[in-house]
Amino acid sequence: MDLAVTAAALVSTRAARPAPAADRKTVLISGGKMTKALQLARSFHAAGHRVVLVEKDTYRFTGHRFSRAVDAFHVVPDPRDPGYADALLRIVQAEGVDLYVPVCSPVASEFDAASAEVLAGHCEVLSLEPEMVRTLDDKHRFTELAASLGLSVPDTHLVTDPQQVLDFDFSGRPRPYVLKSIAYDPVHRLDLTQLPLPTRAATRAFLAGKPISADNPWILQEFVAGAEVCTHSTARDGVVTVWCCCPSSAFQVNYAQVDRPRIREWVTTFVRELGLSGQVSFDFLEEADGTPFAIECNPRTHSAITMFYDHPGLADAYLEPRDTPLEPLPTSRPTYWSYHELWRALSSPRTAAERWRVVREGKDAVFDRADPLPHLVLHHVQIPLLLWKNLLTGGAWNRIDFNIGKLVMPAGD
Missing domain, CATH: 3.30.1490 (Dna Ligase; domain 1)
Incomplete structure (x- = not known):
C-alpha cells in the first residue's frame, strides 16, 4: 500500500524546485535519521537554501537522505569518535557550508557543541556552548541553575x-x-x-x-501532579526566535500547539538571563492553578518542530534575529506518525476510533505528497534493516521509534 501511495505521489506531483533565496545559504544538518532533521531540511529547502544532511554509518540508509529537500548526504563517524569534528570540517569545506544546525541525539549533544571550536571561521554553528550543554543535560545542575534564577522547579x-x-x-x-x-x-x-x-x-x-x-x-x-507540557525554542543572543508548546507524555509522538503564557514567560526568562544561542527544549509539569514546574531541559531540537511543516518563515527564524518568536500557523494541523497510530490501534482495538480521529484531523510528520520517498524508505528499508541487524547480533530492544528512526535499546544512543 505504501509503495502504491508513493508511486502515485511521484507520478501526480511535480515538485518545482524553489527559487534560490536572495541570500542563499548552504545549511548542514546532523541527525539525519530523525524526523526533526527532515523537517528542518524541508523548511530550509522550501526557503531556497541548499541542504546537506549527515548521519553516522548505523543509519546510513535513513529514508530522509532520499528527500527532495536534501542536496547532499554524507556519512560521519559516531559523535563520540575523536575524528567526528574533523569529519564535519571536511564536509563543511567540501560543500561550502554557511550554517551548521545540529539535530542531536542525547549522546551527541555535547560533541556537536564542542565541534563549534573546530568549525570556527568556516561556518556558523547554531549551538549552545559545551559547558552549558553539560549543565542543562544534567537534571540536577539544571534545576539548581533554574532555581538560582528564581524559576519554579521541583x-x-x-x-x-x-x-x-x-x-x-x-x-x-x-x-x-x-x-x-x-x-x-x-x-x-x-x-x-x-x-x-x-x-x-x-x-x-x-x-x-x-x-x-x-x-x-x-x-x-x-513528583508534581499536573499536565505534562513540552516546548521547543530556538534562540539567538538570549532572544527566542522560534517557539512551540505542546501537551506531552513520557513517550510523545503527537504534537499540537497550545497557548501557555506562564510557561512561555518561564522559558523566555531562562533564555534571556543566560544569553543563550542555540536550541533548547523543556519539559514541564503544570499544576491545576497553572503554575509551571520545569522538570528537565534537553539542549537540542525537539520533535515538536514538525508542527512548522507548513510555515514559510521557519528557515528565516533560524537564520536571522527577530523580536517576536515564530509560532506554528493557527491553521497547522497536529502532527503524528502513521505507524505509531497503526500500532496503537492494533495493540489496543478499543482505541481505534481515537487513533482514526488523530489521523483524520492531523498531518503525518514524515509523509508529504511532494516528497514521498522518505516515508517509503523509513518504514520499508531503514527500520527493517535495523531489525535484521539486531536479529543477527541478538541485541535487546524495547520498541521501534519511527519518529527518531531507530530501535530503542538499553544503553542506546
Whole structure:
C-alpha cells in the first residue's frame, strides 16, 4: 500500500524546485535519521537554501537522505569518535557550508557543541556552548541553575548510592518523589514509580533494579501532579526566535500547539538571563492553578518542530534575529506518525476510533505528497534493516521509534 501511495505521489506531483533565496545559504544538518532533521531540511529547502544532511554509518540508509529537500548526504563517524569534528570540517569545506544546525541525539549533544571550536571561521554553528550543554543535560545542575534564577522547579536531590534513597526522610513532605537517571536512559526514563513504596523492603527491591552509582548518578525529584507540557525554542543572543508548546507524555509522538503564557514567560526568562544561542527544549509539569514546574531541559531540537511543516518563515527564524518568536500557523494541523497510530490501534482495538480521529484531523510528520520517498524508505528499508541487524547480533530492544528512526535499546544512543 505504501509503495502504491508513493508511486502515485511521484507520478501526480511535480515538485518545482524553489527559487534560490536572495541570500542563499548552504545549511548542514546532523541527525539525519530523525524526523526533526527532515523537517528542518524541508523548511530550509522550501526557503531556497541548499541542504546537506549527515548521519553516522548505523543509519546510513535513513529514508530522509532520499528527500527532495536534501542536496547532499554524507556519512560521519559516531559523535563520540575523536575524528567526528574533523569529519564535519571536511564536509563543511567540501560543500561550502554557511550554517551548521545540529539535530542531536542525547549522546551527541555535547560533541556537536564542542565541534563549534573546530568549525570556527568556516561556518556558523547554531549551538549552545559545551559547558552549558553539560549543565542543562544534567537534571540536577539544571534545576539548581533554574532555581538560582528564581524559576519554579521541583525539589531535587542528587543520588549516587541507593542507600541515600532508603535513608531519605519522606515524612512531612507534601508530594511523593520519583527517581530519574541523569544520563540519558531510554528504558528507565519511562519508569515514574512514586516513592516511597509501602514498605522499606519494597523500596529496596525497587532500587535493586536501578544502576545508581557515583559514576552513574541519578536524582530523587519531587513528583508534581499536573499536565505534562513540552516546548521547543530556538534562540539567538538570549532572544527566542522560534517557539512551540505542546501537551506531552513520557513517550510523545503527537504534537499540537497550545497557548501557555506562564510557561512561555518561564522559558523566555531562562533564555534571556543566560544569553543563550542555540536550541533548547523543556519539559514541564503544570499544576491545576497553572503554575509551571520545569522538570528537565534537553539542549537540542525537539520533535515538536514538525508542527512548522507548513510555515514559510521557519528557515528565516533560524537564520536571522527577530523580536517576536515564530509560532506554528493557527491553521497547522497536529502532527503524528502513521505507524505509531497503526500500532496503537492494533495493540489496543478499543482505541481505534481515537487513533482514526488523530489521523483524520492531523498531518503525518514524515509523509508529504511532494516528497514521498522518505516515508517509503523509513518504514520499508531503514527500520527493517535495523531489525535484521539486531536479529543477527541478538541485541535487546524495547520498541521501534519511527519518529527518531531507530530501535530503542538499553544503553542506546
